[in-house]
Structures are given as structure tokens and as C-alpha cells.
Amino acid sequence: MIRFENVGLRYGMGPEILRDITFQLPERSFQFLSGPSGAGKTTLLRLLFLSLKPTRGLISVFGKDRSRITRQELPLLRRRIGVVFQDFRLLDHMTTYENVALPLRVRGREEASYRNDVTELLKWVGLGERMHVLPPVLSGGEKQRAAIARALIEQPEILLADEPTGNVDPPLARRLLRLFIELNRLGTAVVIATHDLGLMEQVDARRMILANGRLDIYD
Numbered sequence: 370m371i372r373f374e375n376v377g378l379r380y381g382m383g384p385e386i387l388r389d390i391t392f393q394l395p396e397r398s399f400q401f402l403s404g405p406s407g408a409g410k411t412t413l414l415r416l417l418f419l420s421l422k423p424t425r426g427l428i429s430v431f432g433k434d435r436s437r438i439t440r441q442e443l444p445l446l447r448r449r450i451g452v453v454f455q456d457f458r459l460l461d462h463m464t465t466y467e468n469v470a471l472p473l474r475v476r477g478r479e480e481a482s483y484r485n486d487v488t489e490l491l492k493w494v495g496l497g498e499r500m501h502v503l504p505p506v507l508s509g510g511e512k513q514r515a516a517i518a519r520a521l522i523e524q525p526e527i528l529l530a531d532e533p534t535g536n537v538d539p540p541l542a543r544r545l546l547r548l549f550i551e552l553n554r555l556g557t558a559v560v561i562a563t564h565d566l567g568l569m570e571q572v573d574a575r576r577m578i579l580a581n582g583r584l585d586i587y588d
């Protein structure tokens with residue numbers, strides 16, 4: 370679904386953060402992305418989410434050459450990729466339910482057409498009882514799950530999660546991981562960026578390790 374060939378990235382005139390990155394993200398795959406702090410994990414996720422352009426190399430997304438994707442085409446392609454950001458990016462003045470429903474509302478969908486889907490998804494992530502509260506009242510783990518639900522509401526083909534277990538205790542981290550595994554079983558390709566070796570040991574999945582700008586892949 371996504372292919373990188375000899376991709377390089379630098380911010381402005383700075384040093385090359387990513388160098389000669391080559392890998393594929395197959396349909397229905399499950400992979401971890403790891404590496405020391407500052408190695409470029411978030412940067413690589415931003416390239417996958419089409420919010421950055423590579424400074425060299427080729428990226429192909431759903432069969433399209435990244436360099437030929439127009440601004441008009443971006444929203445439609447991004448809808449096929451769900452992202453859970455490190456800082457959640459929930460809107461504090463909207464309830465959990467409204468945050469999750471927002472991508473659909475923005476598209477002009479009638480609430481009656483999605484109310485059930487949003488409610489079911491919130492139950493699935495364990496927030497059935499918390500859907501009418503505002504994010505500032507949620508715990509870190511609850512915010513995390515709300516952000517996951519929002520990323521999934523449009524049934525993306527790929528889910529990218531940046532340190533999804535960064536702020537939660539080990540039992541909740543295991544629960545989130547089970548959620549990602551279940552999602553993957555249902556057909557979504559999952560990429561989890563994490564420092565957490567313990568988390569990676571719990572799943573037999575491909576590991577992509579970034580170090581010094583390069584990517585090593587362990588199947």
C-alpha cells in the first residue's frame with residue numbers, strides 16, 4: 370500500500386534526518402517502528418501520513434507517486450490513513466463522542482447516519498461510559514483510547530500510532546496492544562512507533578529500527 374525507495378529527509382538546511390529509507394507497508398501487516406529518541410520515528414510517520422514530502426527518493430502511496438499527489442487529492446488519501454498523535458490532539462471543548470464524530474461531521478454527514486457507529490466504536494475501546502465527558506476530565510489512558518477511536522472512525526486501511534503506550538501503565542498498555550491486534554485481524558495495517566521493548570516482545574511482528582538516519586528491518 371505504501372512503498373519507500375531510498376527516501377531521504379532533511380528539515381530546511383539541517384542535516385539529513387532520514388537516509389536511504391527503503392521498505393514496504395503491505396496490506397494487513399503489523400509492524401513496530403523503534404529507535405532512540407530523536408532517531409526520526411515521528412518524522413517517518415509524518416512522511417507516511419503525507420504531512421511531509423521527502424527531500425529525495427520515491428514514496429508511493431496507494432499506487433500513486435507522492436510527488437504527483439496534488440493538494441486537492443491529499444484529504445481523500447489521508448482519510449485512508451488513521452493517525453494517533455503523541456499528544457492526542459483532542460479538542461477540549463467537545464465531548465469524547467463529539468471529538469470522535471468530528472471527522473464525519475466535517476464531511477457534512479448527518480448525525481443520525483453515524484451515531485451508532487461512533488457509540489459502538491467508543492464501547493469497543495472501552496469508553497462507553499465516558500462518551501459524554503470533556504477530554505480534560507479523561508485520564509491519560511482514556512484520552513489515548515479516545516484518540517484511537519477518532520483515528521478509526523473513518524475505517525482507515527492503515528493506522529499509524531506514535532508512542533501509543535507512552536503515558537499508560539503496563540496493564541493498559543497490554544490492553545491497547547490487544548486493541549491494535551484485534552484491529553489488525555479485522556484487516557487494518559498497523560504501524561506502532563514505540564520505545565517500549567516490552568511491548569514489542571508481546572507480538573511476533575516486523576520490527577523496523579531507525580538509527581543514525583537509517584532503517585534496519587527485522588522480520
Ligand SMILES: Nc1ncnc2c1ncn2[C@@H]1O[C@H](COP(=O)(O)OP(=O)(O)OP(=O)(O)O)[C@@H](O)[C@H]1O
Pocket residue numbers: 380383386404405406407408409410411412413
Ligand atoms: N519541524 C522540525 N524542524 C527541524 N527539525 C526537526 C523538526 N521535527 C523534528 N526535527 C528533528 O528531527 C530529528 C528527529 O525527530 P523525530 O521527532 O522524528 O524523532 P523521534 O524518533 O520521533 O523522537 P522521540 O522518540 O523523542 O519522539 C530530531 O533531531 C529533531 O530535532
